[in-house]
Amino acid sequence: xxxxxDVSQRWDELAAVKDELAERDWFPGTSGNLSIKVTAVxxxxxxxxxxxxxxxxxxxxFLLVDKDSRPVEPGALKPSAETVLHQKIYEKTQxxxxxxxxxxxxxxxxxLYFEEGEITFKHQELIKAFQIWEEDGELKVPIVENHxxxxxxxxxxAERIEPGVHGxxxxxxxxxxxxxxxxxxxxxxEAFEFLFSYQVKRELLRR
Numbered sequence: 001x002x003x004x005x006d007v008s009q010r011w012d013e014l015a016a017v018k019d020e021l022a023e024r025d026w027f028p029g030t031s032g033n034l035s036i037k038v039t040a041v042x043x044x045x046x047x048x049x050x051x052x053x054x055x056x057x058x059x060x061x062f063l064l065v066d067k068d069s070r071p072v073e074p075g076a077l078k079p080s081a082e083t084v085l086h087q088k089i090y091e092k093t094q095x096x097x098x099x100x101x102x103x104x105x106x107x108x109x110x111x112l113y114f115e116e117g118e119i120t121f122k123h124q125e126l127i128k129a130f131q132i133w134e135e136d137g138e139l140k141v142p143i144v145e146n147h148x149x150x151x152x153x154x155x156x157x158a159e160r161i162e163p164g165v166h167g168x169x170x171x172x173x174x175x176x177x178x179x180x181x182x183x184x185x186x187x188x189x190e191a192f193e194f195l196f197s198y199q200v201k202r203e204l205l206r207r
Contacts, residue, residue: 006038006039007038007046007064010036010037010038010046011046011062013036013097013181013182014034014035014036014046014062014097014182015057015061015062016182017034017097017099017182017185017186018034018048018054018057018061019057020186021034021054021099021101021186021189022054022055026101026102026103026193027054027055027101027102028102030051030052030053030054031101031102031174032048032054032099032100032101032102032174033047033048033080033082033083033085033086033100034047034048034062034097034098034099034100035047035048035083035086035097035098035099036096036097036098036182037090037095037096037097038064042066042067043066043067043087043090043091044064044065044066044067044072045064045065045086045087045090046062046063046064046065047062047063047065047069047079047080047083047086048061048062048079048080049061049062049063049077049078049079049080050077050078050079050080050081051078060077063075063077063079065079065083065087067087068087069083069084069086069087081150082100082150082153082154084150084151084154085098085100085150085153085154085157085176086098086100086176087154088154088155088157088158089157089158089161089176089178091158092158092161093161093178094180095178095179095180095185096179096180096181096182096184096185097178097179097180097181097182097184097185097186098176098177098178098185099176099177099178099185099186099189100174100175100176100177101174101175101189101193102173102174103174103193103196105193105196105197105200106169106174106175106192106193106196107172107173107174108196108200109169109196109199109200110143110169110170110171110172110173110174110175111171111172112203113143114143114145114171116143117142117143118140118141118142118143119140119141119143119169119199120138120139120140120141121138121139121141121195121199122136122137122138122139124139124195124198126191126194126195127139127191127195129187129188129190129191130164130166130188130191139164139195140164140165141165141167141168141169141175141192142160142165142168142169143168143169143170143171144156144157144159144160144168144169144170144171145170145171146170146171146172146173153170157170157176166178166179166188167188167189167192175189175192175196177189177192
């Protein structure tokens with residue numbers, strides 16, 4: 001059962017994350033979308049409203065949707081067109097928060113390594129953000145095609161989710177990262193973006 005307290009608490013958590021990511025300029029042109037789970041059974045989650053300037057905080061930033069990504073209550077707000085991506089993540093993982101952002105670095109990496117279908121990071125301190133502590137540990141980030149059909153795109157992302165995967169790159173369309181709660185999801189996203197930035201600079205220095 002969803003209560004006003006549950007929704008209010010999760011709203012504040014997601015708004016705080018949005019503010020931090022906006023400060024990094026990770027929402028160009030109103031791009032990106034965020035969500036946070038409110039209840040698991042039945043599934044309900046808050047998701048960003050479509051077309052909003054995410055650099056500003058307003059009472060209409062998010063709306064509550066159900067297990068089929070439909071608004072729980074009628075109103076003028078529409079959920080992000082990519083809400084189904086978040087729905088699939090909640091269906092396939094124990095995630096409590098899911099974050100999707102577009103940056104130059106993650107777009108470049110998704111295009112450069114698309115033919116390989118993934119990018120693997122080794123011998124990088126930041127993979128410890130994903131609880132990888134082994135000396136020879138590695139982090140794999142799958143990359144999928146950017147299907148215009150959002151249901152097809154969501155299915156493509158869902159197909160690449162397996163144990164040890166905490167985010168999926170979409171070719172020239174950013175990354176969706178998740179975690180057990182808002183703190184972990186943001187930690188994962190920050191670590192991904194550090195690794196992508198490092199790899200882009202490394203590629204440039206090779207040339």
